[in-house]
Amino acid sequence: MSKRINLKAISFDGTNDYxxxxxxxxxxxxxxxxDQDKPFSITCWVYLTQDPVANSTAGSFITKSDFxxxxxxxxxxxxxxxxxxxxxxxxxLQIFLYDSPPVTSKYLRRRADxxxxxxxxxxxxxxxxxxSSALTGLExxxxxxxxxGPVAATTTxxxxxxxxxxxxxxxxxxTEEIENPAADKSDSRIFEGKLADICVFDKELSQAEVTEIYxxxxxxxxxxxxxxxxxxSWWKMGDDKDLIKEKGIKDYKSGFHxxxxxxxxxxxxxxxxxxxxxxxVRTQESWxxxxxxxxxTGDHAIYIHGGTLGNLPTTDPDANTAGYTTENQxxxxxxxxxxxxxxxxxxxxxxxxxxxxxxxxLVDSSGSEVKLSTTNxxxxxxxxxxxxxxxxxxxxxxxxDALLETDLLAAACSTx
Amino acid sequence: xxxxxxxxYVRHSSWxxxxxxxxxAGQHGTEAQVSTDAPxxETAGYATENQxxxxxxxxxxxDNSANxxxxxxxxxxxxxxxxxxxxxxxxVTITIDxxxxxxxxxxxxxxxxxxxxxxxxxxxGADKLFAACSTx
Numbered sequence: 001m002s003k004r005i006n007l008k009a010i011s012f013d014g015t016n017d018y019x020x021x022x023x024x025x026x027x028x029x030x031x032x033x034x035d036q037d038k039p040f041s042i043t044c045w046v047y048l049t050q051d052p053v054a055n056s057t058a059g060s061f062i063t064k065s066d067f068x069x070x071x072x073x074x075x076x077x078x079x080x081x082x083x084x085x086x087x088x089x090x091x092x093l094q095i096f097l098y099d100s101p102p103v104t105s106k107y108l109r110r111r112a113d114x115x116x117x118x119x120x121x122x123x124x125x126x127x128x129x130x131x132s133s134a135l136t137g138l139e140x141x142x143x144x145x146x147x148x149g150p151v152a153a154t155t156t157x158x159x160x161x162x163x164x165x166x167x168x169x170x171x172x173x174x175t176e177e178i179e180n181p182a183a184d185k186s187d188s189r190i191f192e193g194k195l196a197d198i199c200v201f202d203k204e205l206s207q208a209e210v211t212e213i214y215x216x217x218x219x220x221x222x223x224x225x226x227x228x229x230x231x232x233s234w235w236k237m238g239d240d241k242d243l244i245k246e247k248g249i250k251d252y253k254s255g256f257h258x259x260x261x262x263x264x265x266x267x268x269x270x271x272x273x274x275x276x277x278x279x280x281v282r283t284q285e286s287w288x289x290x291x292x293x294x295x296x297t298g299d300h301a302i303y304i305h306g307g308t309l310g311n312l313p314t315t316d317p318d319a320n321t322a323g324y325t326t327e328n329q330x331x332x333x334x335x336x337x338x339x340x341x342x343x344x345x346x347x348x349x350x351x352x353x354x355x356x357x358x359x360x361x362l363v364d365s366s367g368s369e370v371k372l373s374t375t376n377x378x379x380x381x382x383x384x385x386x387x388x389x390x391x392x393x394x395x396x397x398x399x400x401d402a403l404l405e406t407d408l409l410a411a412a413c414s415t416x
Numbered sequence: 417x418x419x420x421x422x423x424x425y426v427r428h429s430s431w432x433x434x435x436x437x438x439x440x441a442g443q444h445g446t447e448a449q450v451s452t453d454a455p456x457x458e459t460a461g462y463a464t465e466n467q468x469x470x471x472x473x474x475x476x477x478x479d480n481s482a483n484x485x486x487x488x489x490x491x492x493x494x495x496x497x498x499x500x501x502x503x504x505x506x507x508v509t510i511t512i513d514x515x516x517x518x519x520x521x522x523x524x525x526x527x528x529x530x531x532x533x534x535x536x537x538x539x540x541g542a543d544k545l546f547a548a549c550s551t552x
Binding site: 003004007238241264265266293300301335366381383385408412 | 433453454456457458459460466467468489490491492493494495496497498499500501502503504522523524525526527551552
């Protein structure tokens, strides 16, 4: 059994969700503040929940920018200023570098020519900068099942010499003025959607390196990246030791931990493939008695519905149905999450024994059918049934409404 | 493997089957943490060491008639997610108005548990929750 590098993401509501990371000019200001920039790069996984073109949405992935003063002439104090700003605008990737805050009209920016991000799809995006302050210094990349490399984009500049050095914090999912109730906040800088595994590098990544981190569409274990020393921050965005608390969004490279604001939970996203590592938690490989619940799919965090295995079937099992082997364990553990409140769902479990060669609806040791259901209510449950060593199980969606793609179902078995 | 403490009992330090309920939060007598938030992250809550039974002792000292309700959430590495736990015997919750209650629940070896205060009368003040696990 192994553990996914990525199973979680953080969902941003486009209104007031963001993650605040403390400032470090030494770490995150890629310039001497006067006339000489340094190279840097950013990568992250992005999932938009709305059509960005039809809905005219925009939002920041990660920024070191505070537009307070620039956008709000009546604001009594000064904003911290702007350095760099990586976002999408109506599905077009954009990277902005700013000179001499708070005069943000001095910039070097590269903007995609056409929209490449679409709704309901995980995309891997990257920006790279060679530190030259030149038009040729910036590049934007996008990788998914449609794009696979640099995106068509145009770089423009205005009075730009080098990025400023400011006291502005790093903000994930927004820009820093979101913290100031008096500031004039622009919706175009507040991200709506999901973000996973954000990385910052102190070098210009090559296209080959960006491709390596894309990793064929599976979130990469960055400890295995060929130039790991150039990685300066890696926020896993909900995985590993992350918690919803102050400094709970860990930076797994250099300790610049983020604090989630208005974010209450992590989202499980098994549909985003991920590299795996061997879990530190020992799991039985044999068919022996296992106290620790063991996934019936063969590995941890493989979901029967909502993940890479696809959707729950709506047909009865027959002689050709493989089902899932329980390894003759005693207990069946089920995890089910469905957020919608306007559907009627039911999941019925069928059982199979070699002694009978027949599939049938499964009844547990209490005499009750092994079934989960909900009517117009969201669920997020973990339920255990005693199945007394039946050979195989099968799951069928039997409700009036089919499960949604965003629903999750997973199963495991154990024995005492 | 067992380790001696300065008392007349021993406390298992391995993940073996333990008939004696073993405190989840630390040494005997350590209170468990209760939150009003739902759990997030694979290190939230407490490791059960895959024991079978969860013992909860809720000690409340309320000044009104509303119940304190503790809802138990479960996490297994097999799922990588937290869900409100319904064990073989039913939902794993413990409820009391004023006084002490000790409940034993069959949790069938879930990897971690987390305690959320879900009643109209929130857990707090002089309220105490103790949690332990055991196996036969």
